[in-house]
Structure formats: structure tokens, C-alpha cells
Amino acid sequence: MALSDRRRHLPPIIIGKARFATKYVVILTGLLLSLAGGGQAADLPSPPASPPKTTATLTLNDCVKCHPAIVAAYKKDGVAHRDKLTCQVCHVGHPPRDTDVIPLCSRCHQGAPHFKLHNCLRCHTNPHTPLKITLTHDITHACTTCHNGQLEQLQANRSIHSTLACTACHIKHGYRPPCFNCHKPHLEGMANKTCQLCHRPHMPLVVSFPPSTPSEYCAPCHAKEYALLAKSHAKHRNVRCAQCHATKHKTIPVCQKCHPAPHSESMLGPKPNCGKCHGIAHDLRLDKIDILLDKRRAGP
Ligand code: HEC
Ligand code: HEC
Ligand code: HEC
Ligand code: HEC
Ligand code: HEC
Ligand code: HEC
Ligand code: HEC
Ligand code: HEC
Ligand code: HEC
Ligand code: HEC
Ligand code: HEC
Ligand code: HEC
Structure with a gap:
């Protein structure tokens, strides 16, 4: 006969002696007997041939007497396990009379991919406080x-x-x-x-940034461009780096993005090279424009 089978046929107290330290047996014996309204531990009969049915039943109010810390944690942080369950929905019976009183999570949680993970208690360290989650591992x-x-x-x-x-x-x-x-x-x-x-x-x-990004944020890595633009007298100095170089980092804008048709087609030709007359965006050559303007004003 397997050990577990034999246990079921023996009266609880005797199993208790076999399984538990005397301290617990005394506590449990006292409790079960007092619940059953039974007599003294000393009056216990020796194991009868057929097992007697004990009428002792643990109620929810009893748990706190011997498991005060668990009940306190459960009351405080039991969340849905407290609101939707009781101790005895999960723990059916009590040792030593009953074995296998620890439920598997999968008894109630199934179906979602999350419930296929191994070892639920590695993160949900305590089922009595299920949302107090410990993440101590390399988890991805x-x-x-x-x-x-x-x-x-x-x-x-x-x-x-x-x-x-x-x-x-x-x-x-x-x-x-x-x-x-x-x-x-x-x-x-x-x-x-x-x-x-x-x-x-x-x-x-x-990396990408909105046009409103302050130019100072670009300066630590682009000190040269920042300095050049800052000392330029052209109106581009009032334009933020990120307005021209929006929005993906390393984007170089075309001038026409902001100056769609600055000059007549006849002036620019088929492949306009703005830089030929205006220099670079960070330091527009205003002087040259002035000279050209002067020339134009003076007439050919
Ligand atoms: C008279 C004291 C006492 C009362 C009342 C009591 N327990 Fe226990 N309980 C114990 C002792 C002692 C153990 C340790 C047994 C062991 O280590 O296997 C235990 C163990 C347990 C275990 C662990 C079982 C295992 O297999 O590890 C669960 C679950 C449990 N009790 C639940 C409850 C619940 C639920 C209640 C209320 C309905 C309750 N107990 C009431 C004394 C008590
Ligand atoms: C959602 C199901 C569930 C509920 C509700 C629940 N438990 Fe448990 N309990 C467990 C599980 C699972 C374990 C095993 C934990 C482990 O292996 O670390 C356990 C372990 C225990 C143990 C033994 C472990 C220990 O730390 O001593 C005791 C005693 C216990 N529960 C008492 C209670 C009491 C009292 C209540 C009600 C206040 C309760 N449980 C409510 C699932 C539950
Ligand atoms: C007896 C059934 C039962 C068992 C066994 C059980 N749970 Fe639950 N659990 C529930 C129910 C019911 C809810 C509430 C679900 C809902 O509201 O949709 C819940 C909710 C939860 C939550 C969310 C709590 C919240 O307040 O949102 C977590 C986390 C959880 N369970 C983890 C576990 C883990 C881990 C185990 C195993 C150690 C376990 N459960 C065992 C029934 C159970
Ligand atoms: C790697 C860590 C980890 C493992 C392992 C793990 N969980 Fe969770 N679980 C979480 C986290 C994180 C949450 C989110 C909690 C929140 O919403 O605050 C969560 C949430 C939950 C919830 C509530 C939300 C929902 O989807 O219903 C339940 C129930 C739950 N877990 C059950 C389980 C069960 C059962 C197992 C084992 C099959 C398990 N968990 C394994 C980390 C884990
Ligand atoms: C069972 C489902 C579940 C698991 C597993 C889970 N989470 Fe969550 N997570 C949630 C829920 C639900 C929220 C709350 C969502 C919200 O507030 O928008 C959340 C919130 C977060 C947040 C905060 C989001 C915000 O908007 O403030 C982060 C960060 C996060 N989880 C990271 C993780 C990491 C990292 C893991 C793995 C260790 C993980 N989660 C595992 C369900 C889960
Ligand atoms: C290098 C650090 C780092 C790693 C690795 C990382 N995160 Fe995050 N995560 C962050 C930061 C920082 C935030 C944003 C915080 C904020 O917005 O203030 C964030 C935000 C989140 C959020 C909130 C929603 C969102 O997308 O902004 C979730 C959920 C999240 N992470 C999940 C994960 C998951 C899942 C993984 C692994 C696959 C992961 N993170 C890896 C740093 C990280
Ligand atoms: C938990 C630590 C951690 C957090 C939080 C974190 N990082 Fe990192 N990050 C690293 C490590 C480690 C590296 C690689 C070494 C280094 O560059 O310092 C790295 C590298 C980077 C790199 C260069 C990546 C590469 O491949 O060269 C960038 C950019 C970066 N982090 C940005 C951020 C930003 C922005 C945040 C916040 C949103 C953030 N990190 C939050 C740890 C972190
Ligand atoms: C204005 C945009 C911008 C802001 C704001 C910004 N970064 Fe960066 N960061 C960058 C760019 C661009 C790179 C270079 C990416 C490359 O090499 O392609 C970078 C690179 C990095 C790197 C990689 C190592 C290095 O220094 O090159 C880290 C780490 C980093 N940033 C962290 C941060 C942290 C932390 C913050 C917030 C304090 C931050 N960044 C704010 C644009 C920015
Ligand atoms: C953390 C340092 C860092 C920050 C901050 C940063 N950059 Fe850069 N940037 C770089 C690096 C590194 C390169 C690549 C340089 C190369 O390829 O020679 C680069 C390249 C560029 C290029 C392309 C250069 C080319 O030759 O094609 C532009 C345009 C640029 N950045 C604009 C900006 C703007 C605008 C900002 C602020 C919004 C900014 N960067 C912020 C590090 C940074
Ligand atoms: C993001 C938009 C933007 C881009 C791209 C741009 N500009 Fe400008 N530009 C401006 C603004 C804004 C002004 C000032 C307009 C005003 O205040 O009237 C300006 C002014 C100018 C002026 C007049 C300068 C002065 O100080 O009077 C010239 C010339 C000019 N741009 C040429 C160019 C050239 C050449 C390019 C390409 C290399 C270019 N721009 C690219 C926005 C831009
Ligand atoms: C008015 C638009 C405009 C502004 C403002 C602007 N740039 Fe540029 N940037 C350009 C253009 C256009 C180019 C391509 C070269 C050219 O034609 O001038 C360029 C080229 C670059 C390059 C490539 C290297 C080089 O010098 O050619 C970097 C890096 C750069 N800019 C960074 C910045 C930074 C940092 C700022 C702010 C301090 C900034 N830019 C402000 C339009 C602008
Ligand atoms: C052949 C020389 C030349 C070329 C090439 C050229 N420009 Fe000009 N640009 C000028 C002159 C001269 C002016 C001054 C007045 C005028 O003619 O409008 C000027 C003026 C401007 C102005 C207006 C300045 C203001 O304050 O009103 C902008 C913007 C401008 N150019 C942009 C461009 C762009 C963009 C390109 C390339 C598509 C370009 N230019 C090509 C010579 C040139």
C-alpha cells in the first residue's frame, strides 16, 4: 500500500505523530478536539480497525490563530485573491488529515500565453500577495x-x-x-x-527631434557649426538647427524647402546652385549679394 493511501485510512492524530513535530501535533490536536467538542488528548483511542470520521472542521476564522502572518499579508495585499477567493477555496482540507492542499496556479489560470510560463512563484513570490512581484532575474x-x-x-x-x-x-x-x-x-x-x-x-x-529643439542641445557635438552660425550676421542665425535639419538626425535640407522660388528661372538656370552666390547656410555671404545688388542697381 502506498504511503499516501495508508494515510487516508488512519485517524488524523496518529498521522500527525508520524508527520509532525510534537509541538504542532499538540496544537493541532487541541484545536481539532476543541472544535469537535471532544475530550482530552490522553483519552484518545488507539487506531481503530476502520477509520472514524472526525467532525472537526476548520473554519476561516481559525486560520489566523496559527497563520497570523499569512492572514495579515493576505488582508493587506491579497488583492483579487482576497476579494474573489478565501483561504479554503485554494486550500481544500488541512494536513495531516489531507495532503496535497497546495493548489497549482493552473487550476484557475489557463489560456493566456502568460499562463504558459514556468514557475509562477519566481515572480509572484507569494500567492497571498500576488501583485507583489519580484524581478530579480534576467527577464525578457x-x-x-x-x-x-x-x-x-x-x-x-x-x-x-x-x-x-x-x-x-x-x-x-x-x-x-x-x-x-x-x-x-x-x-x-x-x-x-x-x-x-x-x-x-x-x-x-x-535619433529624431522636433523643430522646436533648442540649438544649444546640438552644440556639445557640433561646436564648429554652432559657433559659425552664432557669429554670422545673416538672418539664418535666428533659425534653429532643428528647423533646418528636421526631423531625423543627419538630414541635410534643400534651400527650396523654405525658399520655394527665390528667383526667376532665367536667373537660376536648370540646375540652381544657391551656394555659388550665397555661400553656406551657416554663414551666408551677404557681402557678395550686396555687391551683386549694387551691380544690378547700377545697371549692366
Ligand atoms: C491549530 C493551528 C492551525 C490552524 C487553526 C490552521 N493551521 Fe494550517 N498549519 C498548521 C501547522 C502546524 C502547519 C504545518 C504543517 C506542515 O508543516 O506540514 C500548517 C500548515 C498549513 C498549510 C501548508 C500545508 C503544506 O502542505 O505545506 C496550509 C496551506 C495551511 N496550513 C492552511 C491553513 C488554513 C487555510 C487554515 C484555516 C482554514 C489553517 N491552516 C488553520 C496549523 C494550523
Ligand atoms: C490563490 C490561492 C491561495 C489562497 C487564496 C490562499 N493560499 Fe495559502 N498558499 C497558496 C499556495 C500556492 C501556497 C504555496 C506557496 C509556496 O509554495 O511558496 C500557499 C501556501 C500556504 C501555506 C504554507 C506556506 C507557508 O508560508 O507557511 C499556508 C500556511 C497558507 N498558504 C495559508 C493560507 C491562508 C491562511 C490563507 C487565507 C488567509 C491562504 N493560504 C490563502 C495558495 C493560496
Ligand atoms: C482557486 C483559484 C485560483 C488559484 C489556485 C490561483 N488563482 Fe490567481 N486569481 C484567481 C482569481 C479568481 C483571480 C481574479 C481574476 C479576475 O478578476 O479576473 C486571480 C487573480 C490573480 C492575479 C491578479 C491579482 C489582481 O488583483 O489583479 C495574480 C497575479 C494571480 N492571480 C496569480 C496567481 C498565481 C501566481 C497563482 C499560483 C501560485 C494563482 N494565482 C493561483 C484564482 C486563483
Ligand atoms: C517573469 C515574471 C513572471 C512570471 C514567471 C509569471 N508572471 Fe504573472 N505577472 C507578471 C507581471 C509583471 C504581471 C503584471 C502585474 C501588474 O499588472 O501589475 C503579471 C500578472 C499576472 C496576472 C494578472 C494579470 C492577468 O493577465 O490576468 C496573473 C493572473 C498572473 N500574472 C498569473 C501568473 C501565472 C499563473 C504564472 C505562471 C504560469 C505567472 N503569472 C508567471 C510577472 C510574471
Ligand atoms: C501579465 C501581464 C504583464 C507582464 C507579464 C508584464 N507586464 Fe508590465 N504592465 C502590465 C500592465 C497591465 C501594466 C499597466 C499598464 C498601464 O498602466 O498602462 C504594465 C506596466 C508596465 C510598465 C509601465 C508602463 C507605463 O506606462 O508606466 C513597464 C515599464 C512595464 N510594465 C514593464 C514590464 C517588464 C519589463 C516586464 C517583464 C519583467 C513586464 N512589464 C511584464 C502587464 C504586464
Ligand atoms: C536600456 C534600458 C531599457 C531596456 C533594456 C528596456 N527598457 Fe523599457 N523603458 C526604458 C525607459 C527609459 C522607458 C521610458 C521611461 C519614461 O518614459 O520615463 C521605458 C519604457 C517602457 C514601457 C512603457 C511604455 C513605453 O513603451 O514607453 C514598457 C512597457 C517597457 N519599457 C517595456 C520594456 C520591455 C518589455 C523590455 C524588454 C523587451 C524593455 N522595456 C527594455 C528603458 C529600457
Ligand atoms: C540600466 C542602464 C541604462 C539605462 C537606464 C539607459 N541606458 Fe543607454 N546604455 C546603457 C549601456 C550599458 C549602454 C552601452 C554603454 C554606454 O554607451 O554607456 C548604453 C548605450 C546607450 C546609447 C548608445 C547605444 C549604442 O549602441 O552605441 C544611447 C544612445 C543610449 N544608451 C541612450 C539612452 C537613453 C536616452 C536612455 C533613457 C531613455 C538610456 N540610454 C537609458 C545602459 C542604460
Ligand atoms: C538634441 C538631441 C539629443 C538630446 C536632447 C539628447 N541626445 Fe543623446 N545623442 C544625440 C545624438 C544625435 C547622438 C549621436 C547618435 C549617433 O552617433 O548617431 C547621441 C548619442 C547619445 C549616447 C551615445 C554615446 C555618445 O555620447 O555618443 C548616449 C549614451 C546618449 N546620447 C544619451 C543621452 C542622454 C542621457 C540624454 C538626456 C540627458 C540625451 N542623450 C539627450 C542626440 C541627443
Ligand atoms: C551626442 C552628439 C550629437 C548630438 C547631440 C547631435 N549630433 Fe549631429 N552628429 C553627431 C555625429 C557623431 C554625426 C556623424 C558625424 C560624421 O558622420 O562625420 C552627426 C551628424 C550630423 C549631421 C550630418 C553631417 C553630414 O556630414 O552629413 C547633421 C546635419 C547633424 N548631425 C545635425 C545635428 C543637429 C541639428 C543636432 C541637434 C538637434 C545634432 N546633430 C545633435 C553627433 C551629434
Ligand atoms: C528651415 C528653413 C530654411 C532653410 C532650409 C533655408 N533657409 Fe534661408 N532663411 C530662412 C529664414 C526663416 C530666413 C529669414 C527670413 C526673413 O527673416 O525674412 C532666411 C533667410 C535667407 C536669406 C536672407 C539672409 C539675410 O540675412 O537677409 C538668404 C540669402 C537665404 N535664406 C538663403 C538660403 C539658402 C541659400 C539656403 C540653402 C543653403 C537656405 N536659405 C535654407 C529659412 C530657411
Ligand atoms: C537655415 C538652415 C540651417 C540652419 C539654421 C543650420 N543648418 Fe546645418 N546645414 C544646413 C545646410 C543646407 C547644410 C548643407 C551644407 C550647406 O549647403 O550649407 C548644413 C550642413 C550641416 C552639417 C554638415 C557639416 C557641414 O558643416 O557641412 C552639420 C553637422 C550641421 N549642418 C549642423 C548644424 C547645426 C549644429 C546647426 C545649429 C547650430 C545648424 N546646422 C544650423 C542648413 C542649416
Ligand atoms: C546668381 C547668384 C544667385 C543664385 C544662384 C541664387 N541667388 Fe539668391 N539672391 C541673389 C541675389 C543677388 C539676391 C538679392 C536680391 C534678389 O535678387 O532677390 C538674392 C536673394 C535671395 C533671397 C532673399 C533675400 C531677402 O532678404 O529677400 C533668398 C531667400 C535667396 N536669394 C535664396 C536663394 C536660393 C534658395 C537659391 C537657390 C535656389 C538662390 N538664392 C540662388 C543671388 C543668387
């Missing part, structure tokens, strides 16, 4: 059972971020890590929220 795959998009972005746009686990940055569930946890800003005084003006965390090398 499990996140994608609920969040689409981030992994795809990381993979389609390779950067060093693509080599990190989700939990390297998201050390707690729902935590949005500041870039400053791991990086210094390009410019002293730049706020953390400014980083996302140009970078997206899951594709950080795909």
Missing part, C-alpha cells in the same frame, strides 16, 4: 507575454540596449528608469525628460 521573454512592441523595437534597431535584458533597466515592474541611472547628459543641466526629445529608450540610436 516573460515580459513579452503582455508587452508587444518593445522587444521588436530593440531587435529591429540594434544598439547596445538590444543586448540588455528588460529587467536590466526595469528593475521593478512598472518602473520607468531615468536615463541618468546609467548615463551622463550631453550638456550640463539638461533634464532627464529632455533625453526623450531625441532618443527613444528601445531604439536609442534612431
Whole structure:
């Protein structure tokens, strides 16, 4: 006869002696007997041939007497497990009389991809506080059972971020890590929220920015262009870098984007080269224009 089979046919207290330390047996014995309105432990009969049915039943109010910490945690953070279940919906019976009183999560949670993960308790560390989640591992795959998009972005746009686990940055569930946890800003005084003006965390090398981006943000890496434009007297000095170079980083604009038809076709010819007369955008040659203007005014 298998051990578990034999247990079922033995009266509870005796099983208790076989399974538990004396301390627990005494507690449990006292409880079961008092619930049953039974007599003294000393009066216990020796095992009868056929097992007696104990009338002792544990009620929900009893659990707290011996499991105060679990009940307290459950009351505080049990969330849906507290609101929709009771202890005894999950724990049917109680040792030593009953075995297998620990439920599998899959008894109630099935169907979604998330419920196919292994070892639920590695993240939901305590079933009595199911939303207190511990993320201590290098986790990526499990996140994608609920969040689409981030992994795809990381993979389609390779950067060093693509080599990190989700939990390297998201050390707690729902935590949005500041870039400053791991990086210094390009410019002293730049706020953390400014980083996302140009970078997206899951594709950080795909840089783009709105036309309103201050030119000072480009200066740390393009000091030469910044200085040249700043000392120019042409009206372009009032135009932001990001207005011309919008919106993807490294875009070079054509002049006609903002000056659609500056001159007559006869003046420009079929392949207009604006730079021939105006120089470069960062430092327009106003003097030459002045000379040309003067010449034109003077007549041929
Ligand atoms: C008289 C004290 C007492 C009461 C009342 C009591 N328990 Fe227990 N419980 C114990 C002891 C002692 C153990 C440890 C047994 C062991 O280690 O296997 C235990 C173990 C358990 C276990 C773990 C079983 C396992 O297989 O690991 C569960 C679940 C449990 N109790 C649930 C409950 C619930 C639910 C209630 C209320 C309905 C309750 N208990 C009431 C004393 C009690
Ligand atoms: C959603 C199902 C569920 C509910 C509701 C639930 N439990 Fe549990 N309980 C579990 C699971 C699963 C384990 C096993 C946890 C593990 O293996 O770490 C467990 C373990 C236990 C244990 C043994 C482990 C230990 O930490 O000592 C006790 C005692 C226990 N529960 C008591 C209770 C009590 C009391 C209540 C009500 C206040 C309760 N449980 C409500 C699922 C539940
Ligand atoms: C006896 C059934 C039962 C068992 C066993 C069970 N759960 Fe649940 N669980 C529920 C129910 C019911 C809900 C509420 C679902 C809903 O509202 O849609 C729930 C909700 C949850 C939630 C969300 C809580 C919230 O408030 O949003 C988590 C997380 C969870 N369960 C994890 C687990 C884990 C992990 C296990 C195994 C250790 C487990 N459950 C075992 C029935 C169960
Ligand atoms: C890698 C960590 C991890 C593992 C493993 C894991 N979960 Fe979760 N689970 C989470 C996170 C994170 C949430 C989101 C919690 C939130 O919404 O705050 C969650 C949410 C839930 C929810 C509530 C939301 C929903 O979709 O219903 C349930 C129920 C749940 N998990 C059950 C399980 C079960 C059952 C298992 C095992 C089959 C499991 N989890 C394994 C991390 C994990
Ligand atoms: C069972 C589903 C589930 C799993 C698994 C899960 N999450 Fe979530 N996550 C959610 C839900 C639901 C929210 C809340 C959504 C909201 O507030 O818009 C959330 C929120 C977040 C947020 C905050 C989003 C915001 O807008 O503030 C981050 C970051 C996050 N999860 C990252 C992760 C990471 C990293 C993992 C893997 C360790 C993970 N999640 C696993 C369901 C899940
Ligand atoms: C948990 C740490 C962590 C966080 C948070 C983090 N990063 Fe990174 N990031 C790294 C590491 C590690 C590297 C590779 C080494 C380096 O360049 O410092 C990196 C590299 C980069 C790179 C260069 C990528 C490459 O492949 O060359 C950019 C751009 C970047 N991060 C931007 C950001 C931005 C913007 C944020 C906030 C939205 C951010 N990072 C948040 C860890 C982090
Ligand atoms: C290098 C660090 C880093 C890595 C790796 C990372 N994230 Fe994020 N994640 C962030 C930052 C930073 C934010 C944005 C925070 C903010 O907006 O303040 C973010 C935002 C999120 C959000 C909120 C919604 C959104 O898209 O903005 C979710 C959900 C999320 N991450 C999930 C994931 C998942 C899933 C993975 C793994 C596949 C992952 N993250 C990998 C840094 C990272
Ligand atoms: C005005 C746009 C802009 C802003 C704002 C910005 N970055 Fe960048 N960042 C860039 C560009 C452009 C690169 C270079 C990308 C390349 O090499 O293709 C870069 C590169 C990086 C790199 C890679 C290493 C390096 O220095 O070249 C890191 C890390 C980084 N940025 C972090 C940050 C952080 C953190 C913030 C917020 C404090 C931030 N960035 C704000 C545009 C910006
Ligand atoms: C973190 C440093 C960094 C920041 C900040 C940055 N850039 Fe760049 N930028 C670079 C690097 C690196 C290159 C590539 C240089 C090369 O290929 O020689 C580049 C290239 C460019 C180019 C193309 C150059 C060419 O020769 O084709 C333009 C245009 C440009 N950046 C504009 C900007 C603008 C506008 C800003 C501000 C909104 C900005 N950058 C911010 C680092 C940066
Ligand atoms: C993003 C839009 C934009 C682009 C691209 C652009 N410009 Fe301009 N440009 C302006 C603005 C705005 C002014 C000032 C207009 C005013 O104040 O009347 C200006 C003024 C000028 C002026 C008059 C300068 C002065 O100081 O009086 C010339 C000449 C000029 N642009 C030539 C060019 C040339 C050549 C290019 C290409 C290399 C170019 N622009 C590209 C926006 C642009
Ligand atoms: C009025 C439009 C305009 C403004 C404002 C402007 N650029 Fe440019 N930039 C151009 C054009 C057009 C080119 C291509 C070269 C040319 O024709 O002048 C260029 C070229 C560049 C290049 C490529 C290298 C080079 O010098 O040719 C970089 C880098 C650059 N710009 C950065 C910047 C930065 C940083 C700022 C702000 C300080 C800025 N630009 C402001 C229009 C502009
Ligand atoms: C042959 C020399 C020449 C070429 C090539 C040329 N320009 Fe001009 N541009 C001038 C002269 C001279 C003026 C001054 C007055 C006028 O004729 O409108 C001028 C004026 C301008 C002005 C207006 C300045 C103001 O304050 O009103 C803009 C804008 C301009 N040019 C843009 C362009 C653009 C864009 C191109 C290329 C498509 C271009 N130019 C090609 C000679 C030239």
C-alpha cells in the first residue's frame, strides 16, 4: 500500500505523530478536539480497525490563530485573491488529515500565453500577495507575454540596449528608469525628460527631434557649426538647427524647402546652385549679394 493511501485510512492524530513535530501535533490536536467538542488528548483511542470520521472542521476564522502572518499579508495585499477567493477555496482540507492542499496556479489560470510560463512563484513570490512581484532575474521573454512592441523595437534597431535584458533597466515592474541611472547628459543641466526629445529608450540610436529643439542641445557635438552660425550676421542665425535639419538626425535640407522660388528661372538656370552666390547656410555671404545688388542697381 502506498504511503499516501495508508494515510487516508488512519485517524488524523496518529498521522500527525508520524508527520509532525510534537509541538504542532499538540496544537493541532487541541484545536481539532476543541472544535469537535471532544475530550482530552490522553483519552484518545488507539487506531481503530476502520477509520472514524472526525467532525472537526476548520473554519476561516481559525486560520489566523496559527497563520497570523499569512492572514495579515493576505488582508493587506491579497488583492483579487482576497476579494474573489478565501483561504479554503485554494486550500481544500488541512494536513495531516489531507495532503496535497497546495493548489497549482493552473487550476484557475489557463489560456493566456502568460499562463504558459514556468514557475509562477519566481515572480509572484507569494500567492497571498500576488501583485507583489519580484524581478530579480534576467527577464525578457516573460515580459513579452503582455508587452508587444518593445522587444521588436530593440531587435529591429540594434544598439547596445538590444543586448540588455528588460529587467536590466526595469528593475521593478512598472518602473520607468531615468536615463541618468546609467548615463551622463550631453550638456550640463539638461533634464532627464529632455533625453526623450531625441532618443527613444528601445531604439536609442534612431535619433529624431522636433523643430522646436533648442540649438544649444546640438552644440556639445557640433561646436564648429554652432559657433559659425552664432557669429554670422545673416538672418539664418535666428533659425534653429532643428528647423533646418528636421526631423531625423543627419538630414541635410534643400534651400527650396523654405525658399520655394527665390528667383526667376532665367536667373537660376536648370540646375540652381544657391551656394555659388550665397555661400553656406551657416554663414551666408551677404557681402557678395550686396555687391551683386549694387551691380544690378547700377545697371549692366
Ligand atoms: C491549530 C493551528 C492551525 C490552524 C487553526 C490552521 N493551521 Fe494550517 N498549519 C498548521 C501547522 C502546524 C502547519 C504545518 C504543517 C506542515 O508543516 O506540514 C500548517 C500548515 C498549513 C498549510 C501548508 C500545508 C503544506 O502542505 O505545506 C496550509 C496551506 C495551511 N496550513 C492552511 C491553513 C488554513 C487555510 C487554515 C484555516 C482554514 C489553517 N491552516 C488553520 C496549523 C494550523
Ligand atoms: C490563490 C490561492 C491561495 C489562497 C487564496 C490562499 N493560499 Fe495559502 N498558499 C497558496 C499556495 C500556492 C501556497 C504555496 C506557496 C509556496 O509554495 O511558496 C500557499 C501556501 C500556504 C501555506 C504554507 C506556506 C507557508 O508560508 O507557511 C499556508 C500556511 C497558507 N498558504 C495559508 C493560507 C491562508 C491562511 C490563507 C487565507 C488567509 C491562504 N493560504 C490563502 C495558495 C493560496
Ligand atoms: C482557486 C483559484 C485560483 C488559484 C489556485 C490561483 N488563482 Fe490567481 N486569481 C484567481 C482569481 C479568481 C483571480 C481574479 C481574476 C479576475 O478578476 O479576473 C486571480 C487573480 C490573480 C492575479 C491578479 C491579482 C489582481 O488583483 O489583479 C495574480 C497575479 C494571480 N492571480 C496569480 C496567481 C498565481 C501566481 C497563482 C499560483 C501560485 C494563482 N494565482 C493561483 C484564482 C486563483
Ligand atoms: C517573469 C515574471 C513572471 C512570471 C514567471 C509569471 N508572471 Fe504573472 N505577472 C507578471 C507581471 C509583471 C504581471 C503584471 C502585474 C501588474 O499588472 O501589475 C503579471 C500578472 C499576472 C496576472 C494578472 C494579470 C492577468 O493577465 O490576468 C496573473 C493572473 C498572473 N500574472 C498569473 C501568473 C501565472 C499563473 C504564472 C505562471 C504560469 C505567472 N503569472 C508567471 C510577472 C510574471
Ligand atoms: C501579465 C501581464 C504583464 C507582464 C507579464 C508584464 N507586464 Fe508590465 N504592465 C502590465 C500592465 C497591465 C501594466 C499597466 C499598464 C498601464 O498602466 O498602462 C504594465 C506596466 C508596465 C510598465 C509601465 C508602463 C507605463 O506606462 O508606466 C513597464 C515599464 C512595464 N510594465 C514593464 C514590464 C517588464 C519589463 C516586464 C517583464 C519583467 C513586464 N512589464 C511584464 C502587464 C504586464
Ligand atoms: C540600466 C542602464 C541604462 C539605462 C537606464 C539607459 N541606458 Fe543607454 N546604455 C546603457 C549601456 C550599458 C549602454 C552601452 C554603454 C554606454 O554607451 O554607456 C548604453 C548605450 C546607450 C546609447 C548608445 C547605444 C549604442 O549602441 O552605441 C544611447 C544612445 C543610449 N544608451 C541612450 C539612452 C537613453 C536616452 C536612455 C533613457 C531613455 C538610456 N540610454 C537609458 C545602459 C542604460
Ligand atoms: C536600456 C534600458 C531599457 C531596456 C533594456 C528596456 N527598457 Fe523599457 N523603458 C526604458 C525607459 C527609459 C522607458 C521610458 C521611461 C519614461 O518614459 O520615463 C521605458 C519604457 C517602457 C514601457 C512603457 C511604455 C513605453 O513603451 O514607453 C514598457 C512597457 C517597457 N519599457 C517595456 C520594456 C520591455 C518589455 C523590455 C524588454 C523587451 C524593455 N522595456 C527594455 C528603458 C529600457
Ligand atoms: C538634441 C538631441 C539629443 C538630446 C536632447 C539628447 N541626445 Fe543623446 N545623442 C544625440 C545624438 C544625435 C547622438 C549621436 C547618435 C549617433 O552617433 O548617431 C547621441 C548619442 C547619445 C549616447 C551615445 C554615446 C555618445 O555620447 O555618443 C548616449 C549614451 C546618449 N546620447 C544619451 C543621452 C542622454 C542621457 C540624454 C538626456 C540627458 C540625451 N542623450 C539627450 C542626440 C541627443
Ligand atoms: C551626442 C552628439 C550629437 C548630438 C547631440 C547631435 N549630433 Fe549631429 N552628429 C553627431 C555625429 C557623431 C554625426 C556623424 C558625424 C560624421 O558622420 O562625420 C552627426 C551628424 C550630423 C549631421 C550630418 C553631417 C553630414 O556630414 O552629413 C547633421 C546635419 C547633424 N548631425 C545635425 C545635428 C543637429 C541639428 C543636432 C541637434 C538637434 C545634432 N546633430 C545633435 C553627433 C551629434
Ligand atoms: C528651415 C528653413 C530654411 C532653410 C532650409 C533655408 N533657409 Fe534661408 N532663411 C530662412 C529664414 C526663416 C530666413 C529669414 C527670413 C526673413 O527673416 O525674412 C532666411 C533667410 C535667407 C536669406 C536672407 C539672409 C539675410 O540675412 O537677409 C538668404 C540669402 C537665404 N535664406 C538663403 C538660403 C539658402 C541659400 C539656403 C540653402 C543653403 C537656405 N536659405 C535654407 C529659412 C530657411
Ligand atoms: C537655415 C538652415 C540651417 C540652419 C539654421 C543650420 N543648418 Fe546645418 N546645414 C544646413 C545646410 C543646407 C547644410 C548643407 C551644407 C550647406 O549647403 O550649407 C548644413 C550642413 C550641416 C552639417 C554638415 C557639416 C557641414 O558643416 O557641412 C552639420 C553637422 C550641421 N549642418 C549642423 C548644424 C547645426 C549644429 C546647426 C545649429 C547650430 C545648424 N546646422 C544650423 C542648413 C542649416
Ligand atoms: C546668381 C547668384 C544667385 C543664385 C544662384 C541664387 N541667388 Fe539668391 N539672391 C541673389 C541675389 C543677388 C539676391 C538679392 C536680391 C534678389 O535678387 O532677390 C538674392 C536673394 C535671395 C533671397 C532673399 C533675400 C531677402 O532678404 O529677400 C533668398 C531667400 C535667396 N536669394 C535664396 C536663394 C536660393 C534658395 C537659391 C537657390 C535656389 C538662390 N538664392 C540662388 C543671388 C543668387
